[in-house]
Amino acid sequence: MSWSVLEALRTNPDVLKESLKKRYLSTDLVDRALELDSRWREAVTELNRLRERRNEINRAIPHASPEERQELIKRSKELGAKVKELEELVKNLSEERDTILMSLPSIVHESVPEGPDDTYNVPVRFWGIPKVPKSKLERFREETSGFDVEYRVVDWEPKGHADELELVLKQGDTLKAAQVSGSRFFYLFKDIVWLEQALVMFALDHITKKGFIPVLPPYMMREQYYLGVTDLETFKDSIYKIEGEDLYLIATSEHPLIAMHAGDTFTEDELPRLYVGVSPCFRKEAGTHGKDTKGIFRVHQFTKVEQIVYSKPEESWEWHERLIRNAEEIYQQLEIPYRIVNIAAGDLGACAAKKYDLEAWFPAQGRYRELVSCSNCVDWQSYRLRIKLDRKGRREFVHTLNSTALATTRTICAILENHQREDGVVEIPKVLRGYLEPFEAAPKEVIEPIKRLLKE
RNA sequence: GCCGGGGUGCCCUAGCCAGGAAGGGGGCUGGCCUGGAGAGCCAGUGGCCCAUCGGGCCGCGAGGGUUCAAAUCCCUCCCCCGGCGCCA
Numbered sequence: 001m002s003w004s005v006l007e008a009l010r011t012n013p014d015v016l017k018e019s020l021k022k023r024y025l026s027t028d029l030v031d032r033a034l035e036l037d038s039r040w041r042e043a044v045t046e047l048n049r050l051r052e053r054r055n056e057i058n059r060a061i062p063h064a065s066p067e068e069r070q071e072l073i074k075r076s077k078e079l080g081a082k083v084k085e086l087e088e089l090v091k092n093l094s095e096e097r098d099t100i101l102m103s104l105p106s107i108v109h110e111s112v113p114e115g116p117d118d119t120y121n122v123p124v125r126f127w128g129i130p131k132v133p134k135s136k137l138e139r140f141r142e143e144t145s146g147f148d149v150e151y152r153v154v155d156w157e158p159k160g161h162a163d164e165l166e167l168v169l170k171q172g173d174t175l176k177a178a179q180v181s182g183s184r185f186f187y188l189f190k191d192i193v194w195l196e197q198a199l200v201m202f203a204l205d206h207i208t209k210k211g212f213i214p215v216l217p218p219y220m221m222r223e224q225y226y227l228g229v230t231d232l233e234t235f236k237d238s239i240y241k242i243e244g245e246d247l248y249l250i251a252t253s254e255h256p257l258i259a260m261h262a263g264d265t266f267t268e269d270e271l272p273r274l275y276v277g278v279s280p281c282f283r284k285e286a287g288t289h290g291k292d293t294k295g296i297f298r299v300h301q302f303t304k305v306e307q308i309v310y311s312k313p314e315e316s317w318e319w320h321e322r323l324i325r326n327a328e329e330i331y332q333q334l335e336i337p338y339r340i341v342n343i344a345a346g347d348l349g350a351c352a353a354k355k356y357d358l359e360a361w362f363p364a365q366g367r368y369r370e371l372v373s374c375s376n377c378v379d380w381q382s383y384r385l386r387i388k389l390d391r392k393g394r395r396e397f398v399h400t401l402n403s404t405a406l407a408t409t410r411t412i413c414a415i416l417e418n419h420q421r422e423d424g425v426v427e428i429p430k431v432l433r434g435y436l437e438p439f440e441a442a443p444k445e446v447i448e449p450i451k452r453l454l455k456e
Numbered sequence: 457g458c459c460g461g462g463g464u465g466c467c468c469u470a471g472c473c474a475g476g477a478a479g480g481g482g483g484c485u486g487g488c489c490u491g492g493a494g495a496g497c498c499a500g501u502g503g504c505c506c507a508u509c510g511g512g513c514c515g516c517g518a519g520g521g522u523u524c525a526a527a528u529c530c531c532u533c534c535c536c537c538g539g540c541g542c543c544a
Contacts, residue, residue, distance in 0.1 A: 044504075044505050045505055045512095045513095047513080048504090048512055048514085049513090051513060052511095052512055052513070054525090055512095055513090057525095058524055058525050059476075062476050062525090069524090073525095076525080079524090080524070080525095265466070390484095390501095392484090392485055392486090395502090
Protein backbone atom coordinates (compact mmCIF):
# COMPACT_ATOMS: atom_id res chain seq x y z
CA MET A 1 0.00 0.00 0.00
CA SER A 2 1.45 3.27 -0.97
CA TRP A 3 0.67 6.94 -1.33
CA SER A 4 0.70 8.05 -4.97
CA VAL A 5 3.34 10.69 -4.24
CA LEU A 6 5.64 8.27 -2.38
CA GLU A 7 5.18 5.68 -5.10
CA ALA A 8 6.06 8.25 -7.76
CA LEU A 9 9.11 9.28 -5.76
CA ARG A 10 10.44 5.71 -5.76
CA THR A 11 9.38 4.47 -9.17
CA ASN A 12 8.99 7.51 -11.37
CA PRO A 13 10.44 10.68 -9.83
CA ASP A 14 10.16 12.55 -13.14
CA VAL A 15 6.38 12.50 -12.91
CA LEU A 16 6.65 14.07 -9.47
CA LYS A 17 9.09 16.70 -10.74
CA GLU A 18 6.81 17.53 -13.66
CA SER A 19 3.94 18.02 -11.27
CA LEU A 20 6.00 20.34 -9.06
CA LYS A 21 7.15 22.33 -12.09
CA LYS A 22 3.53 22.81 -13.10
CA ARG A 23 2.89 24.24 -9.65
CA TYR A 24 5.94 26.49 -9.99
CA LEU A 25 7.61 24.81 -7.01
CA SER A 26 11.24 23.71 -6.67
CA THR A 27 12.09 20.14 -7.61
CA ASP A 28 15.19 20.04 -5.38
CA LEU A 29 13.20 18.41 -2.64
CA VAL A 30 12.54 15.37 -4.81
CA ASP A 31 16.24 14.56 -5.19
CA ARG A 32 16.82 15.23 -1.50
CA ALA A 33 13.93 12.96 -0.50
CA LEU A 34 15.16 10.23 -2.85
CA GLU A 35 18.62 10.33 -1.31
CA LEU A 36 17.24 10.33 2.23
CA ASP A 37 14.91 7.46 1.37
CA SER A 38 17.67 5.25 -0.01
CA ARG A 39 19.95 6.02 2.95
CA TRP A 40 17.05 5.27 5.29
CA ARG A 41 16.40 1.90 3.62
CA GLU A 42 20.06 0.98 3.96
CA ALA A 43 20.12 1.96 7.63
CA VAL A 44 16.85 0.17 8.38
CA THR A 45 18.13 -3.04 6.81
CA GLU A 46 21.28 -2.86 8.94
CA LEU A 47 19.28 -1.99 12.05
CA ASN A 48 16.98 -4.97 11.52
CA ARG A 49 20.01 -7.27 11.24
CA LEU A 50 21.45 -5.96 14.51
CA ARG A 51 18.16 -6.29 16.29
CA GLU A 52 17.77 -9.84 15.00
CA ARG A 53 21.13 -10.83 16.48
CA ARG A 54 20.37 -9.14 19.76
CA ASN A 55 16.97 -10.85 19.97
CA GLU A 56 18.62 -14.24 19.40
CA ILE A 57 20.95 -13.61 22.31
CA ASN A 58 18.17 -12.32 24.56
CA ARG A 59 16.09 -15.39 23.89
CA ALA A 60 19.00 -17.60 24.92
CA ILE A 61 19.56 -15.82 28.25
CA PRO A 62 16.77 -17.47 30.30
CA HIS A 63 18.02 -20.96 29.33
CA ALA A 64 21.71 -20.28 29.79
CA SER A 65 23.86 -21.44 32.67
CA PRO A 66 24.89 -18.75 35.18
CA GLU A 67 28.40 -18.40 33.74
CA GLU A 68 27.15 -18.26 30.12
CA ARG A 69 24.54 -15.76 31.16
CA GLN A 70 27.04 -13.05 32.12
CA GLU A 71 28.78 -13.39 28.77
CA LEU A 72 25.47 -13.21 26.85
CA ILE A 73 24.32 -10.15 28.76
CA LYS A 74 27.60 -8.47 27.98
CA ARG A 75 27.23 -9.18 24.26
CA SER A 76 23.61 -8.07 24.29
CA LYS A 77 24.60 -4.80 25.93
CA GLU A 78 27.23 -4.18 23.27
CA LEU A 79 24.74 -4.85 20.50
CA GLY A 80 22.19 -2.74 22.31
CA ALA A 81 24.51 0.25 22.20
CA LYS A 82 24.97 -0.18 18.46
CA VAL A 83 21.22 -0.60 17.99
CA LYS A 84 20.57 2.60 19.89
CA GLU A 85 23.07 4.46 17.74
CA LEU A 86 21.53 3.18 14.53
CA GLU A 87 18.02 3.81 15.77
CA GLU A 88 18.98 7.44 16.20
CA LEU A 89 20.24 7.59 12.61
CA VAL A 90 17.15 5.86 11.23
CA LYS A 91 14.91 8.22 13.18
CA ASN A 92 16.73 11.30 11.90
CA LEU A 93 16.70 10.10 8.30
CA SER A 94 13.03 9.17 8.32
CA GLU A 95 12.03 12.36 10.08
CA GLU A 96 13.82 14.50 7.52
CA ARG A 97 12.43 12.45 4.65
CA ASP A 98 8.90 12.57 6.05
CA THR A 99 9.07 16.32 6.60
CA ILE A 100 9.77 16.64 2.87
CA LEU A 101 7.16 14.06 1.92
CA MET A 102 4.50 15.78 4.00
CA SER A 103 5.28 19.07 2.30
CA LEU A 104 4.81 17.62 -1.18
CA PRO A 105 1.52 18.47 -2.88
CA SER A 106 -0.77 16.12 -4.78
CA ILE A 107 0.29 15.22 -8.29
CA VAL A 108 -1.71 17.50 -10.57
CA HIS A 109 -4.20 15.93 -12.95
CA GLU A 110 -3.41 16.07 -16.65
CA SER A 111 -6.49 18.21 -17.34
CA VAL A 112 -5.29 21.02 -15.05
CA PRO A 113 -4.25 24.13 -17.01
CA GLU A 114 -0.65 25.29 -16.71
CA GLY A 115 0.21 28.69 -15.32
CA PRO A 116 1.59 30.36 -12.22
CA ASP A 117 -1.50 32.14 -10.88
CA ASP A 118 -5.25 32.70 -11.11
CA THR A 119 -4.95 34.68 -14.35
CA TYR A 120 -4.30 31.29 -16.00
CA ASN A 121 -7.49 29.73 -14.70
CA VAL A 122 -9.53 28.44 -17.63
CA PRO A 123 -13.29 28.98 -17.86
CA VAL A 124 -14.97 25.77 -18.96
CA ARG A 125 -18.64 26.82 -19.17
CA PHE A 126 -21.03 29.65 -18.46
CA TRP A 127 -24.63 29.57 -17.25
CA GLY A 128 -27.39 32.18 -17.03
CA ILE A 129 -28.03 35.57 -18.55
CA PRO A 130 -25.91 38.10 -16.63
CA LYS A 131 -27.19 41.63 -16.11
CA VAL A 132 -24.44 43.95 -17.32
CA PRO A 133 -24.47 47.68 -16.55
CA LYS A 134 -23.25 49.77 -19.49
CA SER A 135 -20.19 50.83 -17.51
CA LYS A 136 -19.18 47.18 -17.08
CA LEU A 137 -19.65 46.03 -20.68
CA GLU A 138 -15.96 46.06 -21.45
CA ARG A 139 -15.11 44.11 -18.30
CA PHE A 140 -17.82 41.61 -19.12
CA ARG A 141 -16.41 41.00 -22.61
CA GLU A 142 -12.98 40.38 -21.11
CA GLU A 143 -14.37 37.95 -18.57
CA THR A 144 -16.28 36.00 -21.21
CA SER A 145 -13.82 36.21 -24.10
CA GLY A 146 -13.77 33.10 -26.20
CA PHE A 147 -17.32 32.20 -25.14
CA ASP A 148 -20.58 33.33 -26.67
CA VAL A 149 -22.43 34.28 -23.50
CA GLU A 150 -25.93 35.72 -23.77
CA TYR A 151 -26.35 38.80 -21.56
CA ARG A 152 -28.72 41.70 -20.85
CA VAL A 153 -27.58 45.29 -20.67
CA VAL A 154 -29.13 47.31 -17.86
CA ASP A 155 -29.18 51.06 -18.10
CA TRP A 156 -28.85 51.73 -14.41
CA GLU A 157 -26.03 51.08 -11.97
CA PRO A 158 -26.73 48.32 -9.43
CA LYS A 159 -25.34 49.06 -5.97
CA GLY A 160 -22.45 46.96 -4.75
CA HIS A 161 -23.57 44.35 -2.25
CA ALA A 162 -22.04 46.24 0.70
CA ASP A 163 -23.85 49.51 0.01
CA GLU A 164 -27.04 47.66 -0.83
CA LEU A 165 -26.93 45.78 2.47
CA GLU A 166 -25.95 48.60 4.78
CA LEU A 167 -27.09 51.85 3.09
CA VAL A 168 -30.14 50.80 1.08
CA LEU A 169 -31.73 47.84 2.89
CA LYS A 170 -30.09 48.85 6.19
CA GLN A 171 -30.11 45.22 7.35
CA GLY A 172 -26.43 44.74 8.02
CA ASP A 173 -23.80 46.61 10.03
CA THR A 174 -20.10 45.97 9.65
CA LEU A 175 -19.03 49.19 11.39
CA LYS A 176 -20.54 48.21 14.69
CA ALA A 177 -19.14 44.69 14.24
CA ALA A 178 -15.71 46.21 13.61
CA GLN A 179 -15.97 48.08 16.88
CA VAL A 180 -17.03 45.00 18.81
CA SER A 181 -14.99 42.26 17.08
CA GLY A 182 -12.75 43.89 14.47
CA SER A 183 -12.77 44.21 10.70
CA ARG A 184 -14.30 41.44 8.56
CA PHE A 185 -17.08 40.75 11.05
CA PHE A 186 -20.75 41.61 10.61
CA TYR A 187 -24.12 41.96 12.18
CA LEU A 188 -27.01 40.89 9.95
CA PHE A 189 -30.62 41.74 10.74
CA LYS A 190 -34.22 40.80 10.00
CA ASP A 191 -34.85 39.67 6.41
CA ILE A 192 -31.18 38.86 5.83
CA VAL A 193 -31.24 36.51 8.81
CA TRP A 194 -34.25 34.68 7.35
CA LEU A 195 -32.54 34.64 3.97
CA GLU A 196 -29.43 33.11 5.52
CA GLN A 197 -31.39 30.38 7.26
CA ALA A 198 -33.43 29.65 4.15
CA LEU A 199 -30.26 29.31 2.06
CA VAL A 200 -28.84 26.75 4.48
CA MET A 201 -32.05 24.72 4.51
CA PHE A 202 -32.39 24.89 0.72
CA ALA A 203 -28.82 23.66 0.15
CA LEU A 204 -29.14 20.96 2.78
CA ASP A 205 -32.44 19.85 1.26
CA HIS A 206 -31.01 19.73 -2.25
CA ILE A 207 -27.89 17.75 -1.34
CA THR A 208 -29.55 15.29 1.05
CA LYS A 209 -32.04 14.42 -1.72
CA LYS A 210 -29.04 12.99 -3.56
CA GLY A 211 -28.25 10.60 -0.74
CA PHE A 212 -25.68 12.63 1.18
CA ILE A 213 -25.82 12.10 4.97
CA PRO A 214 -26.14 15.34 6.94
CA VAL A 215 -23.50 15.89 9.61
CA LEU A 216 -23.09 18.51 12.32
CA PRO A 217 -19.39 18.25 13.14
CA PRO A 218 -17.24 19.54 16.00
CA TYR A 219 -16.22 23.15 15.39
CA MET A 220 -12.78 22.68 16.92
CA MET A 221 -10.07 20.13 16.18
CA ARG A 222 -6.69 19.05 17.53
CA GLU A 223 -3.53 20.01 15.66
CA GLN A 224 -2.58 16.44 14.78
CA TYR A 225 -5.80 15.96 12.85
CA TYR A 226 -5.69 19.43 11.38
CA LEU A 227 -2.33 18.72 9.77
CA GLY A 228 -3.85 15.59 8.26
CA VAL A 229 -6.45 17.52 6.30
CA THR A 230 -4.63 20.64 5.21
CA ASP A 231 -1.22 21.96 4.24
CA LEU A 232 0.96 24.05 6.54
CA GLU A 233 0.50 27.21 4.49
CA THR A 234 -3.29 27.15 4.78
CA PHE A 235 -2.97 26.14 8.41
CA LYS A 236 -0.83 29.19 9.24
CA ASP A 237 -2.86 31.70 7.22
CA SER A 238 -6.40 30.57 7.94
CA ILE A 239 -6.76 28.74 11.19
CA TYR A 240 -7.60 30.29 14.55
CA LYS A 241 -6.12 28.65 17.65
CA ILE A 242 -7.81 28.45 21.02
CA GLU A 243 -5.40 29.98 23.50
CA GLY A 244 -3.84 27.56 25.96
CA GLU A 245 -5.41 24.48 24.39
CA ASP A 246 -4.55 22.09 21.60
CA LEU A 247 -7.66 23.16 19.67
CA TYR A 248 -8.25 25.02 16.43
CA LEU A 249 -11.47 26.52 15.06
CA ILE A 250 -12.48 24.80 11.84
CA ALA A 251 -12.13 26.73 8.58
CA THR A 252 -14.69 24.46 6.91
CA SER A 253 -16.65 21.37 7.89
CA GLU A 254 -14.56 19.51 5.30
CA HIS A 255 -11.85 19.27 7.94
CA PRO A 256 -13.77 17.50 10.74
CA LEU A 257 -15.68 15.46 8.15
CA ILE A 258 -12.46 14.05 6.70
CA ALA A 259 -10.81 13.60 10.12
CA MET A 260 -13.98 11.73 11.13
CA HIS A 261 -12.68 8.59 9.38
CA ALA A 262 -9.03 8.86 10.44
CA GLY A 263 -7.61 5.36 10.89
CA ASP A 264 -10.69 3.67 9.42
CA THR A 265 -10.67 0.94 6.79
CA PHE A 266 -13.59 0.76 4.37
CA THR A 267 -14.66 -2.32 2.49
CA GLU A 268 -15.53 -1.90 -1.19
CA ASP A 269 -19.28 -2.06 -0.58
CA GLU A 270 -19.02 0.81 1.93
CA LEU A 271 -17.90 3.26 -0.77
CA PRO A 272 -18.73 5.82 -1.94
CA ARG A 273 -19.48 7.47 1.37
CA LEU A 274 -21.41 10.73 0.94
CA TYR A 275 -21.75 13.40 3.61
CA VAL A 276 -23.06 16.93 3.72
CA GLY A 277 -21.66 19.04 6.54
CA VAL A 278 -23.25 22.16 7.98
CA SER A 279 -21.15 24.44 10.14
CA PRO A 280 -19.81 27.87 10.80
CA CYS A 281 -16.40 28.44 9.23
CA PHE A 282 -13.70 30.56 10.84
CA ARG A 283 -10.86 32.05 8.80
CA LYS A 284 -8.08 34.42 9.72
CA GLU A 285 -7.77 35.76 6.17
CA ALA A 286 -4.13 36.59 6.90
CA GLY A 287 -2.40 38.16 3.92
CA THR A 288 -5.58 39.54 2.36
CA HIS A 289 -5.27 43.08 3.71
CA GLY A 290 -6.96 45.56 1.43
CA LYS A 291 -8.92 42.92 -0.51
CA ASP A 292 -12.71 43.05 -0.30
CA THR A 293 -12.69 45.21 2.79
CA LYS A 294 -16.28 46.38 2.41
CA GLY A 295 -19.33 44.32 3.18
CA ILE A 296 -19.48 40.60 3.85
CA PHE A 297 -17.76 39.06 0.82
CA ARG A 298 -14.57 38.18 2.71
CA VAL A 299 -15.20 37.67 6.43
CA HIS A 300 -13.75 35.79 9.40
CA GLN A 301 -16.90 33.76 9.99
CA PHE A 302 -19.69 32.36 7.84
CA THR A 303 -21.95 29.34 7.54
CA LYS A 304 -21.30 26.75 4.88
CA VAL A 305 -23.03 23.64 3.57
CA GLU A 306 -20.31 21.32 2.29
CA GLN A 307 -20.35 18.14 0.20
CA ILE A 308 -17.86 15.40 1.10
CA VAL A 309 -17.15 12.17 -0.77
CA TYR A 310 -14.96 9.22 0.18
CA SER A 311 -14.57 7.23 -3.02
CA LYS A 312 -12.73 4.35 -4.58
CA PRO A 313 -9.66 5.70 -6.39
CA GLU A 314 -10.99 4.78 -9.81
CA GLU A 315 -14.26 6.64 -9.25
CA SER A 316 -13.01 9.92 -7.83
CA TRP A 317 -12.82 11.83 -11.13
CA GLU A 318 -16.41 10.99 -11.89
CA TRP A 319 -17.40 12.22 -8.42
CA HIS A 320 -15.48 15.43 -8.94
CA GLU A 321 -17.70 16.23 -11.93
CA ARG A 322 -20.84 15.28 -10.02
CA LEU A 323 -20.01 17.50 -7.06
CA ILE A 324 -19.57 20.59 -9.19
CA ARG A 325 -22.80 19.77 -11.02
CA ASN A 326 -24.62 19.57 -7.69
CA ALA A 327 -23.35 23.02 -6.77
CA GLU A 328 -24.35 24.33 -10.21
CA GLU A 329 -27.90 23.08 -9.71
CA ILE A 330 -28.10 25.13 -6.51
CA TYR A 331 -27.03 28.35 -8.21
CA GLN A 332 -29.25 27.67 -11.22
CA GLN A 333 -32.22 27.41 -8.90
CA LEU A 334 -31.14 30.59 -7.14
CA GLU A 335 -31.05 32.17 -10.62
CA ILE A 336 -27.52 33.45 -10.24
CA PRO A 337 -25.45 33.54 -13.47
CA TYR A 338 -22.10 31.87 -13.06
CA ARG A 339 -19.16 30.30 -14.79
CA ILE A 340 -17.09 27.25 -13.92
CA VAL A 341 -13.32 27.67 -14.04
CA ASN A 342 -10.61 25.04 -14.04
CA ILE A 343 -7.99 26.31 -11.59
CA ALA A 344 -4.42 26.63 -12.93
CA ALA A 345 -1.76 24.39 -11.41
CA GLY A 346 0.12 27.32 -9.87
CA ASP A 347 -3.03 28.47 -8.07
CA LEU A 348 -3.91 25.01 -6.74
CA GLY A 349 -3.72 24.14 -3.03
CA ALA A 350 -1.36 21.36 -1.96
CA CYS A 351 -4.09 18.82 -1.17
CA ALA A 352 -5.91 19.14 -4.48
CA ALA A 353 -5.01 17.32 -7.69
CA LYS A 354 -7.63 19.40 -9.51
CA LYS A 355 -10.07 22.11 -8.54
CA TYR A 356 -13.09 23.75 -10.10
CA ASP A 357 -14.42 27.05 -8.84
CA LEU A 358 -17.95 28.25 -9.43
CA GLU A 359 -17.78 31.99 -9.90
CA ALA A 360 -20.96 34.06 -9.80
CA TRP A 361 -21.43 37.16 -11.89
CA PHE A 362 -21.42 40.34 -9.76
CA PRO A 363 -23.07 43.12 -11.84
CA ALA A 364 -21.86 46.02 -9.70
CA GLN A 365 -18.28 44.76 -9.67
CA GLY A 366 -18.43 43.67 -13.28
CA ARG A 367 -16.60 40.48 -12.36
CA TYR A 368 -17.11 36.80 -11.80
CA ARG A 369 -16.24 35.99 -8.16
CA GLU A 370 -15.68 32.70 -6.37
CA LEU A 371 -18.64 31.20 -4.50
CA VAL A 372 -17.80 27.51 -4.65
CA SER A 373 -14.61 25.43 -4.59
CA CYS A 374 -14.69 21.81 -5.66
CA SER A 375 -11.54 19.74 -5.15
CA ASN A 376 -10.38 16.20 -5.69
CA CYS A 377 -7.75 15.59 -3.01
CA VAL A 378 -7.12 12.04 -4.28
CA ASP A 379 -5.07 10.19 -1.60
CA TRP A 380 -3.38 13.27 -0.08
CA GLN A 381 -5.61 13.47 2.99
CA SER A 382 -6.30 9.74 3.28
CA TYR A 383 -2.57 8.94 3.34
CA ARG A 384 -1.98 11.34 6.21
CA LEU A 385 -5.00 10.15 8.17
CA ARG A 386 -4.67 6.48 7.18
CA ILE A 387 -8.12 6.14 5.63
CA LYS A 388 -7.95 2.86 3.76
CA LEU A 389 -9.88 0.68 1.38
CA ASP A 390 -9.69 -3.09 1.94
CA ARG A 391 -9.87 -4.93 -1.38
CA LYS A 392 -10.02 -8.53 -0.26
CA GLY A 393 -6.82 -8.24 1.74
CA ARG A 394 -5.05 -5.76 -0.54
CA ARG A 395 -5.12 -2.25 0.91
CA GLU A 396 -5.26 1.10 -0.83
CA PHE A 397 -5.94 4.65 0.30
CA VAL A 398 -9.39 6.00 -0.48
CA HIS A 399 -9.82 9.23 -2.40
CA THR A 400 -11.42 12.23 -0.70
CA LEU A 401 -13.30 15.05 -2.39
CA ASN A 402 -14.94 18.20 -1.14
CA SER A 403 -17.11 20.86 -2.67
CA THR A 404 -19.01 23.79 -1.35
CA ALA A 405 -22.74 23.37 -1.75
CA LEU A 406 -23.46 26.85 -0.49
CA ALA A 407 -21.60 29.43 1.60
CA THR A 408 -24.11 31.84 3.07
CA THR A 409 -22.40 35.22 3.11
CA ARG A 410 -21.07 35.11 -0.42
CA THR A 411 -24.35 33.80 -1.74
CA ILE A 412 -26.14 36.67 -0.02
CA CYS A 413 -23.71 39.05 -1.74
CA ALA A 414 -24.54 37.50 -5.11
CA ILE A 415 -28.28 37.70 -4.47
CA LEU A 416 -28.06 41.33 -3.36
CA GLU A 417 -26.38 42.29 -6.62
CA ASN A 418 -28.10 39.99 -9.12
CA HIS A 419 -31.66 40.23 -7.82
CA GLN A 420 -31.53 43.92 -7.02
CA ARG A 421 -34.10 46.18 -8.71
CA GLU A 422 -33.55 49.76 -9.74
CA ASP A 423 -35.65 50.91 -6.76
CA GLY A 424 -33.31 49.12 -4.35
CA VAL A 425 -35.67 46.29 -3.53
CA VAL A 426 -34.15 42.78 -3.71
CA GLU A 427 -36.22 39.95 -5.16
CA ILE A 428 -35.92 36.66 -3.28
CA PRO A 429 -35.24 33.64 -5.53
CA LYS A 430 -38.51 31.69 -5.87
CA VAL A 431 -36.91 28.42 -4.84
CA LEU A 432 -36.44 29.81 -1.31
CA ARG A 433 -40.15 30.47 -0.86
CA GLY A 434 -40.83 27.08 0.71
CA TYR A 435 -38.15 27.67 3.31
CA LEU A 436 -39.58 31.07 4.32
CA GLU A 437 -43.30 30.28 4.12
CA PRO A 438 -43.63 28.66 7.59
CA PHE A 439 -42.38 31.76 9.37
CA GLU A 440 -44.68 34.72 9.95
CA ALA A 441 -41.92 37.28 10.31
CA ALA A 442 -39.91 36.04 7.32
CA PRO A 443 -39.99 37.90 3.99
CA LYS A 444 -41.50 35.91 1.13
CA GLU A 445 -41.00 37.65 -2.22
CA VAL A 446 -38.80 40.67 -1.71
CA ILE A 447 -36.47 42.34 0.75
CA GLU A 448 -37.29 46.01 1.16
CA PRO A 449 -35.37 48.89 2.71
CA ILE A 450 -36.11 49.51 6.39
CA LYS A 451 -35.21 52.25 8.86
CA ARG A 452 -31.79 51.84 10.33
CA LEU A 453 -31.90 49.66 13.44
CA LEU A 454 -28.81 50.91 15.17
CA LYS A 455 -28.03 54.56 15.97
CA GLU A 456 -27.03 56.77 13.03
C1' G B 457 -12.13 19.34 38.17
C1' C B 458 -11.74 14.97 41.76
C1' C B 459 -12.05 9.46 42.81
C1' G B 460 -12.35 4.53 40.79
C1' G B 461 -12.35 0.88 36.50
C1' G B 462 -10.69 0.27 31.55
C1' G B 463 -8.05 0.74 26.17
C1' U B 464 -4.58 -6.05 23.22
C1' G B 465 -4.53 -6.87 15.25
C1' C B 466 -11.40 -6.00 11.43
C1' C B 467 -14.64 -7.36 16.20
C1' C B 468 -14.62 -9.87 21.18
C1' U B 469 -11.26 -11.75 24.67
C1' A B 470 -6.74 -14.29 27.60
C1' G B 471 -2.03 -12.64 29.18
C1' C B 472 -0.51 -7.69 33.36
C1' C B 473 -0.36 -8.70 40.22
C1' A B 474 4.75 -12.34 39.67
C1' G B 475 9.02 -9.17 32.82
C1' G B 476 11.47 -13.98 28.78
C1' A B 477 8.92 -15.20 20.80
C1' A B 478 0.80 -12.17 21.77
C1' G B 479 -2.90 -17.29 22.88
C1' G B 480 -8.22 -18.34 22.06
C1' G B 481 -13.06 -17.23 19.78
C1' G B 482 -15.87 -14.58 15.95
C1' G B 483 -16.05 -12.29 11.18
C1' C B 484 -13.94 -11.92 6.37
C1' U B 485 -10.83 -14.03 2.13
C1' G B 486 -8.76 -18.26 -0.22
C1' G B 487 -8.09 -23.65 -0.48
C1' C B 488 -9.64 -28.85 0.47
C1' C B 489 -14.26 -31.52 0.58
C1' U B 490 -19.34 -31.42 -2.33
C1' G B 491 -23.74 -32.59 -7.94
C1' G B 492 -24.43 -27.73 -5.32
C1' A B 493 -24.79 -25.53 -0.55
C1' G B 494 -23.86 -26.19 4.57
C1' A B 495 -20.94 -28.49 8.14
C1' G B 496 -15.98 -29.89 8.82
C1' C B 497 -10.73 -29.30 7.99
C1' C B 498 -6.38 -26.20 6.41
C1' A B 499 -4.23 -21.45 5.41
C1' G B 500 -4.36 -16.16 5.27
C1' U B 501 -6.36 -11.75 7.47
C1' G B 502 -1.45 -4.35 10.94
C1' G B 503 3.04 -1.53 9.15
C1' C B 504 8.03 -1.71 7.29
C1' C B 505 12.86 -3.68 5.25
C1' C B 506 15.77 -7.21 2.32
C1' A B 507 14.59 -10.83 -1.25
C1' U B 508 14.19 -15.60 -6.35
C1' C B 509 12.19 -19.14 -2.77
C1' G B 510 11.91 -17.02 1.68
C1' G B 511 13.50 -14.36 5.90
C1' G B 512 13.69 -10.50 9.40
C1' C B 513 12.25 -6.04 12.13
C1' C B 514 8.53 -3.15 14.44
C1' G B 515 3.58 -3.23 16.50
C1' C B 516 -0.72 -4.45 22.69
C1' G B 517 -4.28 3.93 23.18
C1' A B 518 0.31 7.90 22.36
C1' G B 519 5.13 9.38 23.95
C1' G B 520 9.23 8.78 27.26
C1' G B 521 11.99 5.81 31.12
C1' U B 522 13.97 1.25 33.82
C1' U B 523 16.06 -3.60 32.00
C1' C B 524 20.21 -8.15 28.55
C1' A B 525 14.80 -8.39 27.72
C1' A B 526 8.44 -4.60 28.55
C1' A B 527 1.46 -5.87 26.60
C1' U B 528 3.52 -6.75 31.69
C1' C B 529 7.27 -2.23 36.03
C1' C B 530 7.70 3.56 36.39
C1' C B 531 6.42 8.71 34.48
C1' U B 532 3.53 12.13 31.26
C1' C B 533 -0.50 12.66 28.02
C1' C B 534 -5.12 11.10 25.13
C1' C B 535 -9.67 8.52 25.01
C1' C B 536 -13.86 5.35 26.97
C1' C B 537 -17.07 3.62 31.30
C1' G B 538 -18.98 4.50 36.49
C1' G B 539 -19.44 7.89 40.76
C1' C B 540 -19.01 12.99 42.84
C1' G B 541 -18.82 18.23 41.52
C1' C B 542 -20.19 22.03 37.96
C1' C B 543 -23.57 23.24 34.06
C1' A B 544 -27.09 25.24 28.89
